[in-house]
Amino acid sequence: MRRSVRTAALSTTSALLLALAAPAAQGAATPAPRIDLRVLVVDDGGPATAAITDELDGSGTPYTLLDLRRADRPVIDAGFLADTVAGRPRAKFQAVVLPNDNPFGADSAEMAALASYEKSFAIPQVDAYTYARPEVGLDYPVHGGYSGSLDGARAEVTAAGKAGPFGYLDGSVPFEDNSPSVGESYAHVAKPAAGADFTTYVDAPLPGSQQRGSIVGEYRHDGRRELVVTFVYNxxxxxxxxxxxxxxxWLTQGVQIGAARNYFAVHVDDVFGADDRWDSDLNCTPGDVDCAPGQGEPDPIRMTPADAQYAAQWSASKGFTLDMVYNGGGSELFKEESGGSDPLAQQLTADKDAYRWVNHTYNHPFLGCVQDVTVVPWVCAKNADGSTKYVSRSVISAQIADNRSWAQRAGLPLRNDELVTGEHSGLRILPQQPDDNPNLAPALADNAVAWLGSDNSRDRAQRRVGPALTVPRYPMNVFYNAGRTAEQIDEYNxxxxxxADGGSGICETAANSTCLPEPLDTTTGYTDYVVPLEARIGLGHALANDPRPHFIHQSNLAEDRIAYPVLNRVLDDYAALYAESTPLVNLRQRDIGAELRDRAAWNTAVKAGRVTAYRIGDTVTVQAPGGVRVTATMPAGTRQNLLLGTTGFGSAYAGAVSGWVGPGLLQDRVTLTLPAAVPTAAGSAVAAPVQESAPKLPLPAGVRQRVPYGVTG
Incomplete structure (x- = not known):
């Protein structure tokens, strides 16, 4: 029976392969070209090409970098750009990025080779930053245009841009103006040249008039297409x-190997517990290790039931789920000290389904080396033989298991494979503890922990700790020991x-630190300085395709509730910038960890040249090393081909479909079928390669509903 089934399957496979091969056989005289899904980036060392390269790196898109500054670089000629594979013409690059429209000089043979290649295979070219002039389809800025700073200006996506490659934006593109004393952006804002086939995608106001000019647009000429960018950026x-x-x-024509989404997740640490308060007179935190023993009087900060009610209401109103990183022992301690009940725990557990829950150990001990806190800063205690004394495996394991049991009794919807230790302890921390607690990994194994929170500020790369992979988290500069705005600003100052200004002076000696020009006002400094700065940093992470979560503390949801202005600013600014088809993706810890894991494997394979990806007509083929999942962004309606039939690919985001995918059963590569050809983003057909007319793909219309996105562990 098994033999006959296998024979039937092989026969079906052979029939499928013959069917797929039939079109090529029928058109053997002029086969459709193979377009390798790789970008050629010609780099002159400027910030614009570096920025585009960074975007390609972040999304996992294969590219070849050709550095014009290197004497030993390859020469761009017909052989460098194209060849023939198995009798089929091959374009080695699906798109070209140049630092400007012609970095090679007048009458350059290399530019002539590129132009011929682009025309022959319908390959688009991005001019990363170029001067506005008729050679790129624009009039000179002196003819009613503008050259100068765009600091603080508000550019807009045009109707053509929204219908095309920038349809994921709501329309507004504000330019930063972070310092009045520093010029941050320079642009040539110009009108299309008379008679030029030019479509403006993003425009900016012309000073002193009601008119606007292009800063990003498409120029079609001589059978070629250029995306002309006339503002400088990093x-x-x-x-x-x-x-x-x-x-x-635009440069991938919507068929991209690699993917990018905008992520934002926020962990609230120490839930059910309390956090020690900053002392503005002592300039330390009594009860914590930065104050000498016996110095000051601890004054803990803890949420109230009203704070918990507010958190649930806020989460619902914003459509944003917080991750509550909890210490069940904090509730038990409160009940012991207050006479038997914990109204905060009652309120939070009543609203338990409004949040995600992450184990933070039972009562938040330090789980690395045994701390000697008789000195400031603390040091690791030593054994009699001089070796470091570590917290034991049994203590660590009990902290994990006891907190898990507490959550089960409280009915919290918990994933047992996620953990954040108190202060990320157990993991290495410099300078005191340069290595992980050797007892940590066995304790994680005892409790089947697969995803372990770490501090991104000191342990950025995901790494393995026993059975677990770390999930680096961004610390927000909203301090754990501040419940009130005045405390936050005092400590910030x-x-x-x-x-000389009354501060510690740490900023004058610490690496990667900047001193304030003067102390912040204790009344206005938080709203006017800290909130915009922290929101800009958080939003910047989200826009950079970075899934790492941010973390704050329960104290920041108490008293003055100082976390909300920052979170509101991030969410509100994002909503004002992006269309509904492009929501913030809010993943839980394990899904973030799996995303980082899959990216690392994919990026390693791409950088090692072990990924092959190409398109022939409406079929995309990607082959990666075994066990490495493929990431891609494709037009809506793309299907994955299986041995028997097809299945949908990816999930909707930003007007396309994207996600991770592996080969189907008995397959060694991923094969995708693109939807039927429709007009391109510019609204007109792209010139077909001279060898054969082939369908060209659009950027699909925006999807107007939120969709889940995640990866399996």
Whole structure:
């Protein structure tokens, strides 16, 4: 019976292969070209090409970098750009990125080779940053245009841009103006040249008039297409991050190996527990290790039932789920000290389904080395032989298991494979503990922990700890020991002002730190300085395709509730910038960890040259090493081909479908069928390769509903 089934399956496979091969056989005289799904980036060392390269890196899109500054670089000629594979013409690159429209100089043979290649295979070219002039379809800025700073300006996506590659945006593209003393953006804002076939996708106001000019647009000429960008930018600026997806959409024509989404998740640590309070007179935190023993009087901060009610209402109103990283022992301690009940725990557990829950150990002990806190800063205690004394495996394991049991009794919807230790302890922390607690990994194994929170500020790369992979988390600069705005600003001033201004002076000696020009006002400093800064940083992570979660503390949801202004700013700013088809993706810890894991495997394979991806007509083929899942972004309606039949690919996001996918049963590669050809993003057909007319793909219309997205563990 098994033999006959296998024979039937092989016969079906052979029939499928013959059917797939039939079109090529029928058109053997002029086969459709193979277009390798790889981008050629010609780099001159400027910030614009570096920014686009960063976007390609972040999404996992294969590219070849050709550095014009290197004497030993390859020469761009017909052989470098194209060849023939098994009798089929092959374009080695699906798109070209140049630092400007012609970095090679007048009458360059290399530019002539590129132009011929682009025309022959319908390959688009991005001019990363170029001067506005008739050679790129624009009039000179001196003819009613503008050259100068766009700091603080508000560009807009045009109707053509919304219908095309920038349809994921609501329309507004604000330019940063972070410092009045520093020029942050420079642009040539110009009108299309007379007679030029030019479509403006993003425009900006012309000073002193009601008119606008192009800063991003498409120029069609001589059978070629160029995306002409006339403002300078770097990879960190918000205006670039807003437009980066559209630039890549345009250059890949919507058929992209790699994917990018905008992520934002927030962990609230120490829930049910209490956090020690900053002392503005002592400039330390009594009860914690930065105060000498016996110095000051602890004054803990703990949420109230009203704070919990507010958190649930806020979450519902924003459509945003918080991750409650909890210590069940904190509730038990409160009941012991208060006479038997815990109204906060009652309220939070009543609203338990409004949140995700993450184990933070039972009562938040330090689980690394045994701390000697008789000195400031603390040091690791030593054994008699001089070796480091570590917290035992049994203690760590009990902290994990006891907190899990508490959650089960409380009915919390918990995933047992997620853990964040108190202060990320157990993991290495410099300078005191340069290595992980050797007892941590066995304790994680005892409790089947697969995803372990770590501190991104000191342990950025995902790594393995026993059975678990770390999930690096961004600390928000909303301090754990501040429940009130005045405390936050006092501590902020202590850290970030010079000793001469009453601060600690740490900022004058610490690496990667900047001193404030003067202390912040205790009344207005939080709203006017800290909130915009922290929101900009958080939003910047979201726009950079970075899934790592951010973390704050329960104290920040108590008293003055100082976390909400920052979170509101991030969410509200995002909603004002992006269309509904492009929601913030809010993943739980395990899904973030799996995303980072899959990215690492994919990026390693791409950088090692072990990924092959190409398109022939309406079929995309991707082959990666065994066990490495493929990431891609395709037009809506794309299907994955299986041995028997097809299945849908990806999930909807930003007007396309994207996601992770592996080969089907008995397959060694991923094969996708693209939907039927329709007009391109510009609204007109792209010139077909001279070898054969082939369907060209659009950027699909936006999807107007929120969709779940995640990866399996």
């Amino acid at each position: 990879q960190h600026q918000q205006q670039f991050r807003l437009l980066a997806r559209g630039i890549v959409n 202590w850290i970030y002002t010079r000793a």
